Amino acid sequence: MTGRLTLPDTASIANQTEGGKLVAPSASRNLEPIAALLAKEAPSRGRALEIASGTGQHVAAFAARLPGLHWQPSDPDPVRRASIDAYATESGLSNIAAALDLDAAAPGWGARLAGQNLILLVNLLHLIPMDWVKVLIAEAAHALAPGGRFILYGPFLRDGSLTSDGDRAFHASLIAQDPRIGYKEIADILALLRAAGLSVIDLQEMPANNLAVVAERPAF
Helix, strand or coil, X not given: CCCCCCCCCXXXXXXXXXXXXXXXXXXXXXXXXXXXXXXXXXXXXXXEEEECCCCCHHHHHHHHHCXXXXXXXXXXXXXXXXXXXXXXXXXCCCCECCCECCCCCCCCHHHHCCCEEEEEEECCHHHCCHHHHHHHHHHHHHHEEEEEEEEEEECEEECCECCCHHHHHHHHHHHHHCCCCCCXXXXXHHHHHHHCCCEEEEEEEEHHHEEEEEEECCCC
């Protein structure tokens, strides 16, 4: 992204282990639910781009469970890219590319990375300004191949409301740090997806009050 947040204390912390690998507690907790979601909703073969791969815990696990997809992890942070590559090397899998330095809020990457059968984005939209979200969604739509799917996972406002005290506290702490960020209204995200030419084909409740959105580029 075009700036890096210092996350508040309520955010998950990524701890470094030997070999440069990072471990984020939130990534450990949500890996299984997201893996089950992908098993149901992701294409079985093709190219898969993960935006903001973070520690790399997810992409290594997903590449093992969905071997027909060739995974391209990405992150703008060089420390996290090193962690991603460490997980990929440890896995021994041949369907994970080296982590890409990608600013997904910068215009133009959709054309450079065109032809994706799957784009995955986990727990990012509440950490970036809405102007960045708009660019990210438009570029992701441009990068998808016909019939490709864009899967988003994370916490959202629902008709302006949050469903737990923990979410309310985290949302407030984000806005206190930067009034441009915080939880996004799910209806606004669905509208942006549709405006980008995507069809919203599923909206699923996920653990810890999260939502998963599955959108698809029409296969003309």
